[in-house]
Amino acid sequence: MFRRFFATATKGANLVSDVVIVGGGPAGLTMASSLKNSPILRDLSCTLIESGDITSTLQDYYADPPETILNRCVSITPATIEYLDKIGAWKFVKKARTENYDYIHTYDGLTGAAMEFDSPDMATMIENFNIQASLHQRILELNSEQPVNPLDLRDNTKVVKITRDPKTSWPIVQLSSGDSIKTRLLVGCDGARSPVRKFARIESRGWAYNQWGVVATLKYKDSGFRSPTGWQRFLPTGPLAQLPFPDSWLSIVWSVPPELAVVLVSLSDDSFVTMLNAASRLSQEELDSLYDLARDEPEKLKEEAEWRLGLFNDNLTAEQEEKFPPMVESLVPKSRGRFPLKLSHADDYVDERLALVGDAAHTTHPLAGQGLNMGQADVKSLVSTLEKSRERGLDIGSKFALDPYYSERYPYNHAMLGVVDKIHRIYSTRSPLVVWARSLGVDALNNVPFVKDLMVGQVSHMKSTK
């Protein structure tokens, strides 16, 4: 092992860094800005490794944002915004490209039972790139403020291998550039397939939801002013979420079985729009027929779906109309994408000189829009744990110093994953008994404001630390 280390070391530089962050996604960039923003931690040397080309793409986005809303979007909570603001990144967010919505209309595809949540400023829709670009700007700003010890951001660089120093047992990351970095603390913000977690041999438990999330950016028909509303219809094939953006833009996450995801993504733009409108309104039997048509005779889909929608809309009273999202008019070309959905939770978030953050530690179904928010709360917790141990003079990389992060975050994340999983299960069934019980439950809940507020409170205002 020593020989191999020696051998690679001869090719590139042999570096040392107090903290190495793997991954420049939302979690990694937040981690980096937060460390450099902390008066207690900012003197630590810190490197971020990202395989993708982020500095130029994020700079381009920031300098000249695209005309349309990008397809990767998230719903973030006030707690997340508060934190991004605290670390100085929120001011760089392009606010005109975000939408606050204080009303989410959830309805049941089989029974029509509806539940409305509203609470001031419940959530904000934002493009992932908007978050990442503003964090990047914040990092540039912090680096210019502290030119002696800047964050070393290395993109277009992949972590190809991780080993431990045989003597000190510090992790050593080997980079695709040939360099290697030995570190006191390795932070894995490297997403669901986390190489860092694999290196640490931390077991991640869970299961794949037999669903893919189809995402896309679309535009509503102009139907006069409607206050920004999120819509989520629970269909037995999976939830369909329509989330609002300014200027009648919307972003969707349409969770469906993998076979159906393939079909939906391959439809023509027009047919996809019609199918989407159908899925937000028509009955399950009608949808089942349309899905078959979409698979077998896609050229006929548009006409048939429009016929069914016409029938449906003709029978709708003005009052009922309010219970459905507006009709979608068009799809941004090439904006469709699909992502496998799974539940996973790492047994541990920390090890000697190693911590996992964000999707590297846990993944969840997007139906509650919590994945990224949970990662933000992880960063907040980990950074404050590091601050405390630094103040007490502990070695920040020791498992002992890192443990409070795990014990603070694990139970909360576990509960969240569990609740989301239960909701997913309850709604993915066609079993009449469950369907009945859930409608009863939803109707009862919708009638008791107190319980609902509690639920909204749980979802949007829960603070990650005491």
Next chain:
Amino acid sequence: MLAQSRLGKTALRPLVQSRNLFFLPTLASAATGFFLRDSIRLANSLEDNVNQRKSSNDVILEESEIKPYFSRPAKKYPNHIPLYPYEKVAMFVTSAIGAFLHPEKNQYIVALGESTAIPPFLKRLRKQMLDDETGRQILKDRPNITSTSLDLDKLAALPENTFGRTYYEWLKREGCSPDTRVPVRFIDDEELAFVFQRYRQCHDFYHALAGLPISREGEIAVKFFEFLTLGIPFAGMGAVFAPLNIRKSQRDRLLTIYYPWAISSAANCKKHLINVYWENIMEKDVNELRDELGITLPPDMRELRRIAREKRRALQANPSPTP
């Protein structure tokens, strides 16, 4: 249906009825709404600070603006007669008893048909139409079968081997007309009402294809065949209960000849019959059509009955000597 419309927010509840336990959520939401409505209203008004400023008269006035529990909902199509659930139950019970005791009275049969055509079954039928190109076309065209729409004179002029002519001859022999079918009135969803009307109007085509008469016996045989191919519960009830109430010789004929025919034809049936656009295939060769659909021609029921009758008469005229 009605319970729902009084809870404004569940006005879209008809979707519910696709489930087998279609009535439970309705009942449940009605119950929850009922038990909680006062406390919810009170809580809401307390929250909004309205209650304090109002006299109790105002509150009573406001309450009276809430929709009355029993107001008949609006018609969904011209012939529609919206019923309360209890009325539907009453209609089912009376028509079932009536149909059993007086199967010759059309009104009972019609009412029984409609009260058992509950949405889950109709939705299944509609689903089968939606899954088929012709079925969808029928749903779009909404054809109504009448003697004018079919143009009986034209059918009479068709060559003998055509389906249209066969149907015409059958009408003539049985002395009936496509206009005798009663319009659907009690089914609440407009499209499902059409589906049921279509089912009802196509019934005579099966008779004609199989050459079965509209006597009680012939009716039972066709109903059984319909039940097996279309899954209409009413037809199945007829097939199970009606034979209890007929002469033994008729029952024997049904059990040995016509039920087996219905079972084998239904098993071989190649196309869902609700998806056959009968009006458009009048000129088709009738045997070709039977082959295409996989339906065989059963022995002529009238003929069998005539033979049986003659035998009986012969027996009565000169009873054979006891051995």
